[in-house]
Amino acid sequence: MNDFDFLHGLWDVANRRRTSPLDTGPATWTEFPGHAVVRPLFGGAGNIDEITFPTLGRQGVTLRLFDRKTERWTIHRADSRTGRLDPPLVGGFADDRGDFHGEDTYDGRPIRVHFTWYRLGTDTARWEQEFSADDGRTWELNWIMNLTRTGDAGA
Numbered sequence: 001m002n003d004f005d006f007l008h009g010l011w012d013v014a015n016r017r018r019t020s021p022l023d024t025g026p027a028t029w030t031e032f033p034g035h036a037v038v039r040p041l042f043g044g045a046g047n048i049d050e051i052t053f054p055t056l057g058r059q060g061v062t063l064r065l066f067d068r069k070t071e072r073w074t075i076h077r078a079d080s081r082t083g084r085l086d087p088p089l090v091g092g093f094a095d096d097r098g099d100f101h102g103e104d105t106y107d108g109r110p111i112r113v114h115f116t117w118y119r120l121g122t123d124t125a126r127w128e129q130e131f132s133a134d135d136g137r138t139w140e141l142n143w144i145m146n147l148t149r150t151g152d153a154g155a
Contacts, residue, residue, distance in 0.1 A: 010151040018142035
């Protein structure tokens with residue numbers, strides 16, 4: 001239930017994102033900074049984070065909730081660019097790695113989405129996003145966030 005406790009706090013986020021996910025051309029990437037605040041909910045059975053991307057003029061929010069019956073996490077995200085709540089991803093942790101899967105659309109076509117969380121110590125973490133447009137036969141890594149703790153959420 002407390003799998004995401006490592007994430008509570010203030011973070012600088014180094015982002016590296018593929019500029020055209022699922023494009024058949026050569027992969028090009030862009031890098032940009034972010035700043036995140038992650039606060040606990042429900043005694044560790046949930047959390048909410050707000051992330052700002054200052055150079056993009058965008059914000060995002062993520063709500064993570066632990067389902068006590070299924071013992072799985074559900075991740076819900078929203079982006080200021082669209083104002084919509086994306087379909088949830090569901091999964092859990094094994095040791096210091098969390099895997100979460102869901103379905104969405106990208107440029108009007110159905111895709112599968114995979115998030116991977118890595119707990120890398122008390123002050124560092126990594127998140128990766130992959131898309132699959134072929135029902136999970138192949139996956140394309142298209143976003144990486146490297147997080148460095150800058151303080152406590154209450155600071």
